Amino acid sequence: MKKILAILLSVLMLCGMCSAAAFAADEELSLTVVTDVHHSRMLTTQPITKSTEDDPFGHVVSNGKMTAESAAIVDEFFKQAAANDSQYVIVTGDISDYGTPDDAAAIAAKLEAFEQSSGKTVLCVIGNHDLMYMDVQGFKSAYANLGYDKALAVDDASASYTADLGDTYRLLAIDSNNVNQPLVDWIAAQVEQAKADGKKLISVTHFSLFSHYTVQQIVHTSIIDKQWNLPDKFIDWGIKFNFSGHTHELDIGEYANDKGVVYDIVSGALTTYPACFRTAKFGRDGVKIDTKYIKTVDSGLIPEGMNETAANLLQSDFRAYTKKMFMEGSYRQLLLFFTPAYVKSVAKLDAEKDADIIAMLDVVIPRLAEAATMPLYAPEAEEGEEAPISLEAIADSYGFTIPKTEYKDLLEIGCEIYAAHCAGDENYPMYSTVGQAASNGLGAALNYALEPLSEEDYNKLLDWALTKVTLPFAVPDALKQLTAETVSRSEGIEYILLYAVSPVINDFTKDPAPSDVSVTLPNYGFEENDTVSFLKRIRKYFDMLLAFLHGLFSFLYG
Numbered sequence: 001m002k003k004i005l006a007i008l009l010s011v012l013m014l015c016g017m018c019s020a021a022a023f024a025a026d027e028e029l030s031l032t033v034v035t036d037v038h039h040s041r042m043l044t045t046q047p048i049t050k051s052t053e054d055d056p057f058g059h060v061v062s063n064g065k066m067t068a069e070s071a072a073i074v075d076e077f078f079k080q081a082a083a084n085d086s087q088y089v090i091v092t093g094d095i096s097d098y099g100t101p102d103d104a105a106a107i108a109a110k111l112e113a114f115e116q117s118s119g120k121t122v123l124c125v126i127g128n129h130d131l132m133y134m135d136v137q138g139f140k141s142a143y144a145n146l147g148y149d150k151a152l153a154v155d156d157a158s159a160s161y162t163a164d165l166g167d168t169y170r171l172l173a174i175d176s177n178n179v180n181q182p183l184v185d186w187i188a189a190q191v192e193q194a195k196a197d198g199k200k201l202i203s204v205t206h207f208s209l210f211s212h213y214t215v216q217q218i219v220h221t222s223i224i225d226k227q228w229n230l231p232d233k234f235i236d237w238g239i240k241f242n243f244s245g246h247t248h249e250l251d252i253g254e255y256a257n258d259k260g261v262v263y264d265i266v267s268g269a270l271t272t273y274p275a276c277f278r279t280a281k282f283g284r285d286g287v288k289i290d291t292k293y294i295k296t297v298d299s300g301l302i303p304e305g306m307n308e309t310a311a312n313l314l315q316s317d318f319r320a321y322t323k324k325m326f327m328e329g330s331y332r333q334l335l336l337f338f339t340p341a342y343v344k345s346v347a348k349l350d351a352e353k354d355a356d357i358i359a360m361l362d363v364v365i366p367r368l369a370e371a372a373t374m375p376l377y378a379p380e381a382e383e384g385e386e387a388p389i390s391l392e393a394i395a396d397s398y399g400f401t402i403p404k405t406e407y408k409d410l411l412e413i414g415c416e417i418y419a420a421h422c423a424g425d426e427n428y429p430m431y432s433t434v435g436q437a438a439s440n441g442l443g444a445a446l447n448y449a450l451e452p453l454s455e456e457d458y459n460k461l462l463d464w465a466l467t468k469v470t471l472p473f474a475v476p477d478a479l480k481q482l483t484a485e486t487v488s489r490s491e492g493i494e495y496i497l498l499y500a501v502s503p504v505i506n507d508f509t510k511d512p513a514p515s516d517v518s519v520t521l522p523n524y525g526f527e528e529n530d531t532v533s534f535l536k537r538i539r540k541y542f543d544m545l546l547a548f549l550h551g552l553f554s555f556l557y558g
Contacts, residue, residue, distance in 0.1 A: 028168050028284075032086040032120075034277040035206075035245025036269035037074060038097040038129065041106035044071035048305035056309040057328040063248070064329030066271045066322065067097050069314070072301035073271050074110060076294050082118040084292075086279060088165055089120050092245045092267065093127020093206030095143075100133040104142035111146055123147040125173045126159040127206040127246065136175070147173065153193070155186045162190050169282065170199035172239070176207040179228050191237040200524045202282075203234070203242040209264040212253035214507045222247045231255040234262040240524055241265065241287065243280075248272045250291060250424030250516045263514075263521055265289060273326035274319075274423045286520040291424070295319055323419065330415040338369035347468060360461050364449045371445035372410045376402065376437075395444035398490040402440050403433050410441040417509050424516030428509040430502050435509060443497050447490050458489065462496070 043061075048068050050058040061067045081089055091111070096103035108124075115122045124146040126139050136159050140148055148154060151161040158175035160183065165171050172190060175183070194201050203209075207224050210231045211217035224230055234242065235255075241263050248269040255262050268276045268291070275294040280287060296318050299311070306314070314321045336342060340362045349358055371391060378390035387393065391410055395402045407413045417438060420426040428434045450458055514521065 029166050029282040030084075030086045030088075031165070031202075031280040031282075032081045032084060032089045032277060033092060033204075033243050033265075033267055033280060034077060034081075034089065034270050035092040035243075035267045036094040036127070036248055036272065037070065037091065037107065038065050038067055038094055038269065038271045039070040039074055039103065039107040039110075040067045040097040041103050043068045043097075044301075044303060046303060048303050051305065051307040051310050053307060053309075056307040057325055059306070059310075060325045060329040060332070061097075062329060063333045064272045064322075064326035065097070065269070066275070066325055068303055068306075069297065070097070070271045072297040072299070073275065073294055074107075075301055076297050077270060077277060078110075078114045078118075080292060080294075081120070081277070082114070084279060086120060088171075089114075089122045090171070090204055090243065091122065091124045091146075092204050092243055093125050094129040094245065094269075095124060095127065097129060098132055099130045101138065101142065104130070104134060104139070108142050108146060115146070121150065123150070123163060123171060123173065125204045125206060126175050126177065128177055131177060153190060155183065158183050158186075160186065162194075164199070165202065168200055169202050170194050170197070172201045172203045174203060174205045176205040176224050176244075179224050179230070184228055184230075184233070188233075188237070191239070195238075201237075201239045203239050205242060205244045206246050208244050208247065208253075208266060209234070209242045209262065210253065210255045212251050212264065212266070214504045216247075231262055232257060235260040241521075243267065243278070245269070249422040250274070250276065251421075251511075252289065252514050252516050252519060252521075254514065268422060268424070270294070272422075273322040273419060275322045282523060284523070287523050288520045289518065291517045293319070294322075326419050326422070327412070327415050330418055331411060334411055334414060335369070335373070338365060338372060340365045356457075357461065357464055360453060360457055363452055364461070367452070368445055368449035371448040372414075374409060376407055376409050376413075376441065377404070391441055391444055394448050395440060398444055398447045400440045400444045400447075400490075400494075402444065403436050405434060405437045407437070410438070410445055413438050413441065421508060421511075424511070426509055426511045430506045430509070435506070438509075439497060439502060439505065442501075443490075443494055446493050446497075450489070450493070455489075 038061075044067075048059045052058060059068055066073060095111075096107050111122050111124070114120075124143040126136070130139050134142070136157075139159050140154075147163060148161060150163040152163060152170075154161040155175070158178065159173075160175045161173050163171045163173070172187065172194075174187065191201065205224065208216070208222055209224060211223055216222060234240075235257055236259065238260075239262060240260070243265050245267055247266060249266060250268040251266040253264045253266070255264070265278065265280070267278045268274055270277055276291050279290045279292060297314070299315050302311075302314065310321070313324060340358075343361055343365055344358060349361075351358065371394065375388065375390045377392045378387045380387075392402050405413065407416065413434065417426075417428050417434065420428055428438075430436070430439055450461070453461065
């Protein structure tokens with residue numbers, strides 16, 4: 001029996017080796033794709049001053065960018081990319097952090113040196129940070145030897161160009177900063193030329209080709225404007241794959257119509273958690289997408305001045321360091337959003353026409369910030385003393401229960417969920433402990449924030465808020481009337497959260513197929529069968545239904 005098992009295992013191993021060998025033999029193209037490098041010549045050459053004993057991670061930039069560490073991270077990336085089997089390295093925008101001529105020259109020199117030493121071809125695509133202090137012509141000049149020198153066609157009015165990727169494929173590098181009709185016409189012309197030349201197109205943009213989740217659709221700042229209808233045009237043109245960046249998250253989305261499908265493969269930022277890049281192998285068996293991580297850096301390339309606490313974590317566990325920097329940066333960034341000035345700016349409110357809404361926001365937003373940052377759970381009070389204020393106590397007064405977690409406040413839970421989303425294959429559904437803590441904590445925070453408003457102002461603010469977002473479905477007037485007139489305000493807020501907000505949050509915290517981190521997609525000439533596509537849709541809708549039912553039963557019987 002043991003001999004039979006040994007023979008079977010040997011056969012299986014040989015079959016696996018043959019399959020891998022067959023894939024390698026059939027492989028036509030191998031790419032390394034990296035995005036949002038955010039290299040800074042200035043911050044990598046000057047001492048770190050904001051990392052102190054009281055605030056070891058105070059040198060973090062915006063939402064967790066490790067800009068001072070960018071030279072060390074880029075150096076490690078070069079080592080990994082040089083050692084893999086890719087023929088081309090594609091950089092999909094935000095190559096330098098500030099986009100100054102000096103910054104661009106510094107990172108361009110590093111990329112050119114890597115190209116010469118590794119023998120790989122480097123192709124750069126423009127991002128929004130690359131235009132902060134330069135125009136399009138300045139970008140073309142700075143990266144002249146990193147794509148434009150291999151270009152078959154260059155758009156005079158933008159930074160877009162095409163370049164061959166071997167004998168079968170062609171790169172379509174699109175400047176997504178300012179998509180307009182002339183650029184769409186230029187792309188269409190390149191599609192026709194590729195067909196005439198017998199080439200399959202692989203597109204690259206900095207911004208996403210389409211919305212991957214509802215929140216992204218609401219915000220509209222990281223997607224190419226819908227008016228150009230590029231996803232449907234891509235399918236009509238026969239472009240099946242687009243690589244993008246900008247959002248600093250690992251996410252692979254698919255857009256399908258009755259004619260076909262296009263995949264938008266978003267890569268995580270190199271210098272922000274989870275500090276990664278992609279490899280993509282195009283072969284007859286499919287397109288194998290993998291994610292590679294920066295797990296260590298040469299601490300000798302880090303500028304001096306970093307506090308010992310931060311430096312020790314960087315050297316001992318760089319992955320943990322990237323997560324800590326992300327959590328610190330995101331927390332600080334979110335605090336900036338919890339201000340009346342920011343909300344009024346984003347909502348584009350008119351001081352005279354929207355005076356009543358502005359007055360309400362001036363009351364509500366500071367209280368919301370207070371609730372989001374107060375202790376999530378109250379410590380045990382000393383005998384004879386009143387328990388310190390906590391969101392848990394506020395929730396209890398409104399009939400909410402916040403399950404026990406390890407987080408200090410609601411904002412930290414938000415940062416954890418955001419980190420999981422950026423890492424890909426996120427799995428914090430609304431019925432999980434963290435999901436319930438987030439949704440119930442949000443319910444308590446909203447109740448606390450809206451408490452000072454009269455019933456009339458509450459209804460007016462609710463109507464205004466619902467008109468400012470594009471939800472996947474409208475909140476029925478009957479539900480709004482019910483929450484305003486026939487039940488208490490806290491129950492009304494819970495109804496709104498259950499009906500309108502929970503599905504949106506669940507869409508962000510629970511990832512649908514395909515996998516964001518490692519997946520094999522059907523290549524040109526191979527389509528997903530109807531059964532597989534149907535099962536994917538069933539899984540997504542089942543997850544949404546399960547989250548909704550769990551929230552409903554928690555509300556009715558919790």
